[in-house]
Amino acid sequence: MLYREAGQFKVSYQEDQQIFPIRQDRVGFIAILGFFFLVLPFLASEYWLQAILIPVLIFSLAAIGLNILTGYAGQLSLGSAAFMAVGAFGAYNFMLRVDGMPFLVALAIGGLCAALVGVAFGLPSLRIKGFYLAVATLAAQFFIVWALVKFPWFSNNSSSGVISAQQIEILGFAFDTPVSKYLLTLGIVAVLALAAKNLVRSTTGRSWMAVRDMDVAAEVIGIRPMFAKLSAFAVSSFYCGVAGALYAYAYLGTVEPEGFNLDLSFKILFMIIIGGVGSIMGSFLGAAFIVLLPIFLNVAMHSLFAGSMPAGLGSNLELIIFGGLIIFFLIVEPHGLARLWQIGKEKLRLWPFPH
């Protein structure tokens, strides 16, 4: 009843092509943005901002990056964490070595470094596909982490290879409280997510999807696979790189190359599989699911059963339940949480009078 598009006529091409063609979606979207920008900073405690919301946002961004590559362009990648590392170390080195480097510029340059590296490791995608490509990106994962440990220049000769991010300052305002860091992260993620949403609806995005669905056919209708694939690698790595820089600057403060290991790459891959392959919103849902569920299980285990079972059992149960839920979701809805939302929307359109 509430969610019905009857009577909403589109009288121009512009109206027909907007991101959210339904008025309720627009209102809902603005309400959600308003809630996260204006209401949540006042409601949420430091713990929620620092330990929950910021990482969920950062991982959403990384998941969007991987979703562009895997979900839209169809190129499987296991190197997302390594591209995050390039972004983090890139931003760090530009902040360190260029006097007066503005943070946002360093962030963008960090992302561009990651894009360059991503294109380099994307070159094999022109010849190999599927699982073989995944192995090639696996090489990126190991090579980049190895290089960051091997050459001390990247970490400013720190004896242990760990970098400690500089203070974030934009136009003289220091972002040093959880609230300010959260708002900064949210701002960057919101802008980039909107850009991604638009990008996948544009010519570039359509060429990615064409290549994903059948690259020979795409080539026949005039799409250059090389440009489509490499641009997907570049954009995807850029997103991962920015996420990595935010991970270092807005979340952890200090990072080591080993922090960006294969586990993290798998985690990001799980996020898009659970959230929905080929969906921007799914990236957010998947990131929230993968980040929040273990924490929620941990809190629940320690509050509900504290003392009544051996300490190790709780930690192991968490993993068992976590794995079980992932399998459950994949069986119930192989297209991810985003698909569930879509089904919900369809139902809502007919509610309360389904056929």
Next chain:
Amino acid sequence: MKLKHTALIGAAVAGLLATGYAAAQEQFIGLPSYRVGPFGSNGASLYGGWIDYMAMINARDGGINGVKLTWEECETEYNNARGVECYERLKTKGATGNTVFQPLSTGITYSVLEKVAQDKIPMVTIGYGRTDAADGRVFPWVFPMISTYWTQASAIINYLGTKEGGIDKLKGKKIGLLYHDSAYGKESHAILDKLAAKHGFTVEKIAVANPGNEQQAQWLQIRQMKPDYVILWGWGVMNPTALRTAAKTGYSRDKIVGVWWSGSEEDTIPAGDAAKGYTAAGFNVAGTNYPVVQEIQKHVYAKNAGNMADKDRVGSVLYNRGVVHGIITVEAIRKAQEKYGKGKPVTGEQARWGFENLDIDNARLTQLGAAGFMPDLKITCADHEGAGKVKFQQWDGTKWKVVTDWIQGDQSVVRPMIEESAAAYAKEKGITPRDCSKES
């Protein structure tokens, strides 16, 4: 939306937890433990020992001057992001907030290094973490206690010196360094280069990629080089593999010396007979024949309240290391209570004072039943390391046997390196080091 839904449930659970800890006269200690993941068995032993010691203090003494110790575990999976979440979750629990944060992971240490100063919670990293934090003037909130990696490397060289019959006999010797190719393994390079220059030996560095379960090439290289000794700077599965491969390539295990993260039962038992004769450093020793461990068995395990599921692991190197964590934590709180009021829980800031003025001499160690179990320890404002010595234990095929007394690291080499590195950090971060003569 899913996110908000989960958020609401989470908030409700968090609220429930917060109300449970309102009672006064309790000292809350947050435990960022790990019992799953690649290092889960190490974490279970370490945190088990620590928890058992605190349970023993509660059962035997009724807490510290009547203040009961309470604790809550938070699973980090040895993962930095999870560690930060645990840090944030635990920091406001209890009547006075979290007393001390000890993550048992160098990565997590780095991730919260700056947060602990803001939140005024001391961080104690015993035998891991950031080495140059031993300079308390630059790092007032961080305590890399007992011994740092650099001191340990120096102590190992001193031990090899005594084996040769004098440190000057090391001249012209060749020492192999088989290290885990990671930030942790590379901590050894700078200090060993410096010591090599000082004493005139050469160091051959051989990297082993993580996780290190294949070392044939490295040990063939060692066989060609014929080093006089090999220092094993390993972690996890790399250690037993190194011992097994050494046996296969015919390198004598008597000449292999491990660091403390290579010297537990978890490293030697999987290697079987190949581990016999292998020596490793440790800032605590193994065994149940110390009064402190027997007290734990009497007051905790006899009542079936122990934390370890496998009771045979009580008294292992890592379990006893957990007991050392417990002793230091409890003694620091006791010290802080002496200044800020006995029988009252202390805040993180007060606990920091307790750690900084910690003085566990040999007489106190005997009272605690831990003489010879861990070194005596005196922390000052400038020196957050304290002891700077290790013992060496040899594996006899079934258990660790202590073969040396406490061996001191060469502070005339290590301390200037620490100060230089800390000064560089202070400069990068714009920190003015404290003036220790003004601290009370």
